[in-house]
Amino acid sequence: MSGTLYGLGVGPGDPELLTLKAVRILRTVPVIAYPAPLEGDGLARRIVAAHLPGGQTEIVLRMAFDPTQPPPEAAYDRGAAEIAAQLDDGRDVAVLCEGDPLFFGSFAYVLERLAGRYPVRVVPGIASPMACAAALARPLSARDERLVIVPATRCEDDLAATLAQCEAAVVMKLGRHLAKVRRVLERLDLAAGAQIVAWASHAEQKIMTLDEAERDGVPYFSLVVTRRTSR
Amino acid sequence: MSGTLYGLGVGPGDPELLTLKAVRILRTVPVIAYPAPLEGDGLARRIVAAHLPGGQTEIVLRMAFDPTQPPPEAAYDRGAAEIAAQLDDGRDVAVLCEGDPLFFGSFAYVLERLAGRYPVRVVPGIASPMACAAALARPLSARDERLVIVPATRCEDDLAATLAQCEAAVVMKLGRHLAKVRRVLERLDLAAGAQIVAWASHAEQKIMTLDEAERDGVPYFSLVVTRRTSR
Numbered sequence: 529m530s531g532t533l534y535g536l537g538v539g540p541g542d543p544e545l546l547t548l549k550a551v552r553i554l555r556t557v558p559v560i561a562y563p564a565p566l567e568g569d570g571l572a573r574r575i576v577a578a579h580l581p582g583g584q585t586e587i588v589l590r591m592a593f594d595p596t597q598p599p600p601e602a603a604y605d606r607g608a609a610e611i612a613a614q615l616d617d618g619r620d621v622a623v624l625c626e627g628d629p630l631f632f633g634s635f636a637y638v639l640e641r642l643a644g645r646y647p648v649r650v651v652p653g654i655a656s657p658m659a660c661a662a663a664l665a666r667p668l669s670a671r672d673e674r675l676v677i678v679p680a681t682r683c684e685d686d687l688a689a690t691l692a693q694c695e696a697a698v699v700m701k702l703g704r705h706l707a708k709v710r711r712v713l714e715r716l717d718l719a720a721g722a723q724i725v726a727w728a729s730h731a732e733q734k735i736m737t738l739d740e741a742e743r744d745g746v747p748y749f750s751l752v753v754t755r756r757t758s759r
Numbered sequence: 760m761s762g763t764l765y766g767l768g769v770g771p772g773d774p775e776l777l778t779l780k781a782v783r784i785l786r787t788v789p790v791i792a793y794p795a796p797l798e799g800d801g802l803a804r805r806i807v808a809a810h811l812p813g814g815q816t817e818i819v820l821r822m823a824f825d826p827t828q829p830p831p832e833a834a835y836d837r838g839a840a841e842i843a844a845q846l847d848d849g850r851d852v853a854v855l856c857e858g859d860p861l862f863f864g865s866f867a868y869v870l871e872r873l874a875g876r877y878p879v880r881v882v883p884g885i886a887s888p889m890a891c892a893a894a895l896a897r898p899l900s901a902r903d904e905r906l907v908i909v910p911a912t913r914c915e916d917d918l919a920a921t922l923a924q925c926e927a928a929v930v931m932k933l934g935r936h937l938a939k940v941r942r943v944l945e946r947l948d949l950a951a952g953a954q955i956v957a958w959a960s961h962a963e964q965k966i967m968t969l970d971e972a973e974r975d976g977v978p979y980f981s982l983v984v985t986r987r988t989s990r
Contacts (some may be wrong), residue, residue, distance in 0.1 A: 535896075537889070544780040547770070547885065551779065598902075628885075630892035636901045643896070650893035652885045652960075654778065654859075658768070661861035662881035665766075665874070669908070670867045671829075674921055676907045677900070690905055690924060729883075 531559075531615040533646045534622040535629035535639065537653015538575045541730035545654045546579065553622055553651065554579045559614045561587035561607065562624040563634055572624035587611060587621070595681075595701065595748055599637050608641035615646045628655040632679070632700065657698040659728035660751055663735060666723070668753065669696040680705035687712045695756045702741075703748040710738050718754045726750035762790075762846040764877045765853040766860035766870065768884015769806045772961035776885045777810065784853055784882065785810045790845045792818035792838065793855040794865055803855035818842060818852070826912070826932065826979055830868050839872035846877045859886040863910070863931065888929040890959035891982055894966060897954070899984065900927040911936035918943045927986045933972075934979040941969050949985045957981035 534553055539545035546554075554560070554576055564570030569577075570588075589607035591600045614621050629635035629650050639648065657677055661668045669675035673695035678687060680702050691697045691712060699709050702724065713719040724736040726747050736744070738752075765784055770776035777785075785791070785807055795801030800808075801819075820838035822831045842852050860866035860881050870879065888908055892899045900906035904926035909918060911933050922928045922943060930940050933955065944950040955967040957978050967975070969983075 535893075539778070540883075542780070544783070545778050545883065547776050547778055548782065549773070549775040552775070628889045628892075630896075630898045631889055631906075632900050632902075632904075633898075636898040639896070639898070648896045650896050652771075652776065652889035652893040654883045654885060655889060658859045658862055658883040658886060661859075662766075662883040665861075665870070665879045665881050667861045667864075667867040667870070669863050671863075672910045672912045673863075674907055674909045674913070674917075675862075676905055676921075676925060678905045679903045681903045682905070686905075690907075693921060693924060694907060 529618055530646050531618050531620040533611065533615060533642055533648045534620065535635040535648070535650040536622045536624055537628045537651055538572050538624050538626060539654040540627055540656045540659035540728050541571070541575060543575055543578055545659070545729055546576065547651065547653070549651050550653065551579050555581050557584070557622040558619045559585040559587065559621040560624060561589065561611050561621055563589040563591060565593050566590055572626050575626070576624060585614065587614070595703065599634065604637045604641065608638055611638065612642060612645070625653065628653045631655045656700065656728055656751060660725040660753055663725050663728050663733055664723055664753065666753065667755070668698065680709050684708050684712055688715060691716055691718065691754065697754050698751055700751045701748055702746045702750045702752060706741055706746055709752060710742065713738070713754065718756070722752050722754045724750055724752045760849055761877050762849050762851040764842065764846060764873055764879045765851065766866040766879070766881040767853045767855055768859045768882055769803050769855050769857060770885040771858055771887045771890035771959050772802070772806060774806050774809055776890070776960055777807065778882065778884070780882050781884065782810050786812050788815070788853040789850045790816040790818065790852040791855060792820065792842050792852055794820040794822060796824050797821055803857050806857070807855060816845065818845070826934065830865065835868045835872060839869055842869065843873060843876070856884065859884040862886045887931065887959055887982060891956040891984055894956050894959050894964055895954055895984065897984065898986070899929065911940050915939050915943060919946060922947055922949065922985065929982055929984055931982045932979055933977045933981045933983060937972055937977055940983060941973065944969070944985065949987070953983050953985045955981055955983045
């Protein structure tokens, strides 16, 4: 009998934002797998470090981190093959996923290679927009508002059309797209109420205005929250 | 010195989807507060029941549950006053929130009455769209897609305009709005790929097609997931 493939949401960064279910599986699963840069452990592995019992097999999906490029297919092919070999041998494998596995997550790339061949269980995790709203103590959305979540990589016209239509918005993965996103927010009169959170829930979490972000720069893991109605 | 107001996300229903942080605060806070129907404990209180140490003060925000009506202002006024009295006496109060406190959550109604007067800390929780995606083992969104989350209470034209623009969508709180939502999905050629999840992560969780949902009906706590790209 083959093992079960777990997509394990490990949350936005604070290890205390792991769920009880994620911790239980981490402590008992014989194999963990996770993406990591060419050197070092990677974020997902660092988030769970304190909960690992030791002695587990670790499959590291090594890949260059370049948000301007499509996902590295070869790295996912190799990783999926290694995971499949463990599952074929009857061992459960937990793929560690920053945030939530199915919300803009790299778990989709593992799933599309292995779905249908093995039992799959997904454990949801705290996603970054919720961690940012918590940092700001500010509602993302309420009542009958439309909340859109859009990556900053979209072109300026797409961003403007979407933010014009929805009452509440989160633009993710700001990084080098900040100037473009700022232009959109100003065009739509959303700039004054916008707040930026970098590294939500991490020790280095930072809350910024657009001016501060422009002056200091923002990392890839930052997002801007806007809402058309009064707070 | 006044107490701290905690907005405590308790997740979608499965008590194992509480975070470690939520459990720690639940075990140590002297006062909990939660919305509940006119009789009974309410969902948020039931989710955390196993983690309560006993002996805590409980503030119950009693209100008739009627999704067709605006939030009962008087009930929130009374609840906020009771919470404020505890905070004034220096006791921390944790307001239990189904899902995430700041994502379409009733915590906004408490916050708007007490923000600025007391220290506020928010602990994010697993929101229902992520729990539904986990139940379906299906990505909500990936790469540069726009994901919109919209309550089914919106009018048919609003729903259609929003779902036409965004590659991925979640329509929440289906209940008696199912026929309207179905018409929108059919108009946009999204009906075939749509999946409905009721009571995500609860013991009574149910996954349905649109046909099954129409035949059997759906509860208020159900939502439909659609995505324009191939899965």
